[in-house]
Amino acid sequence: MAEARYRSTVEEHQRRVLALAPLLPEDTLALAEAAGLTLAAGATATLDLPPWDNSAMDGYAVRSADTTRACAESPVRLDLIAELPAGTEADPALAPGQAARIMTGAPMPTDADAVVPLEDAVDWDPAAPTAGTEPPAHVELNHPVTAERHLRRRGEDVRAGDLVSPAGRPLTPHRLSALAAAGIAEVRVRRRPRVMVVSTGSELVAPGESVRRGQIPDSNSLLLASLVAASGGQVAHRGRVSDDPAELQAVLRSTQGASDAVILTGGASVGAHDVARLVLAPDSPGGTVPSRQTSTPDGGTPVPEDPTVRFDRVAVQPGKPQGFGLLADGRAVWSLPGNPVSAWVSYLLFVEPGLLAMQGRDTPVAPWYPVVTEEGWRSPPGREQFVPARVVSAPGEPLRIAQATERGSGSHLAGRMARATGLARVPATTDAVSAGNTVLYRALEA
CATH class of the missing domain: 2.170.190.11 (Molybdopterin biosynthesis moea protein, domain 3.)
Incomplete structure (x- = not known):
């Protein structure tokens, strides 16, 4: 259970996302058109492999x-x-x-x-x-x-009728090859989620534009659009809006029929101009409320999760303010913090699992592995910490990591994100990491 000042833990917020993420429709596609999609039904061999001695x-x-x-x-x-x-x-x-x-x-x-x-x-x-x-x-x-x-010998690899790949697996190049070798011409798949990505904030300008006092380049929409593509999604819209609620409302209306999910950054906290909260949940309280119960006290039938968009204080650093739920039209919507590192970490923890679940992926939550730290750093008590990290061990050595920046895990340090090779995960019960300690680590794409 999160401490009293937080609404949920990382795992609790992930569970809510997975419970509400709408499963996308199935389609039958030729194997050559299905690369990167997720199998909606098991694929079985149509011939023996090898077909003959x-x-x-x-x-x-x-x-x-x-x-x-x-x-x-x-x-x-x-x-x-x-x-x-x-x-x-x-x-x-x-x-x-x-x-x-x-x-x-x-x-x-x-x-x-x-x-x-x-x-x-x-x-x-x-x-x-x-x-x-x-x-x-x-x-x-x-x-x-x-x-x-x-x-x-004939059939020593697979026999006709054998399951080559179960449902829920992504059609990666090696899996596509295995299906083709087994004589499979078409597959049942989930279609890609169509996602709109919007950065909010009157201070934002396009990258490369002249920046006057008070303005910053919009890096989040590019960050999130790239992450969506890596998660198997298709970016249906990418843009930015000011802190005027009417602008965000207009974008949500105009993309209603062309997207399955919405990702917003900025405006997720309790500030007077936090436009995402003003539009998505104007009556959402900023105070502390207990975590929602999703199962009966005796462990019986689970209670359906309320799909209403709500804004939570999650026991995590960075990324404490999180908004999630379903819009009236059924689209999943995430409202993430505006600081780039927070948006990045929030996507990996909460948006990626949701988009993968929408595609029917069998393991939507990425695994974490133990590694040794090269140095120490502070961690906020009561909050699980996710630190951009870099590998410092030589090839062939046991993996060792250090912080990606010597200035710590500040969520505003966007320029130093490029040094990161992954994320380090520190438990909420830990207030300091020392050199030689073991933490969990998730490697990211090179």
């Missing part, structure tokens, strides 16, 4: 019984009666004492039960070209070969 080497398909007496003093000579390239349909009959030259991936003759690599043949010359050459009339072997040697 085939050779794992360039060499000679033989009957292993013909090689049992082969030795250096008395090589065995086998007559070559066929050439079997990959893609051939040929299945030549092999009588005792006969073999076939075979290439990697070519179907094995029914009568053969092993493959002898080219380099294991007597008088093999590695410098001699083989491409385009006529097959020799015979091959000599001075070692016996055991049955099944260098042979890939």
Whole structure:
């Protein structure tokens, strides 16, 4: 339970996001069009893989019984009666004492039960070209070969009907390749979330514009749009509005039919000009209230989560003020703090899991791993701390991290975010980290 002055912990706020994030519709797409999407149904193989017994080497398909007496003093000579390239349909009959030259991936003759690599043949010359050459009339072997040697059996990878990938997995390049190899032509997927990203604040100007006193460049909309794309989303709108509530209301209305989710930065706290709170939850209290109960006291049927947009004080640094809920039109909306580091950390903790859950991802919350700290720093008691960190260990060494900036974890230090390779996570029960301590760490994209 969070301390009295906070409404929820990080985990409690994440649970609310996951409970309310609307699941997006399914679609059936050709495999080539589904890259990066999430499987909505398990994908099963339509054929055996491999589809037939085939050779794992360039060499000679033989009957292993013909090689049992082969030795250096008395090589065995086998007559070559066929050439079997990959893609051939040929299945030549092999009588005792006969073999076939075979290439990697070519179907094995029914009568053969092993493959002898080219380099294991007597008088093999590695410098001699083989491409385009006529097959020799015979091959000599001075070692016996055991049955099944260098042979890939039909279906040893997967069988037709086997589950290749369950629902909830992203269609990454290696997973797409596995599905294609298993004969799968189309898949059921969740469509990408269409997301509008809006930075709020009368002080914002476009990056590169002249900055007068009181103004700052809008970096958050670019930050969040890039993060949305990395989470599998599609940015339907990116822009900024002033602190005039009418501007934000107009943008929300104009994007209603073209977006599934809304991410706002700035205006999430209790200031007089915090436009996100004024528009999304004008009656939302700024004081302390207890965390909502989402299950019955006896552990029975969970109580449905109230979807109303609400603004919470989360026990976290940075990113204490957080707004989340569903708009009247059903869109999920996040209202994040305006300081860039806070917006970044808030996205990774609360928005990313929600967008992944909307896509039906089986593990929407990213894992954290223990690492050792190179230095110490202070942590606020009662709040879980997330510190931009950088790897300082050499390649091959156990991972060690330090703060990304020597000036600590200030949420306004936007210019120093570029040094970070990940986030360090410090428990709310800790008020100081010392060099050599173990903390949790999440690596970010390079």
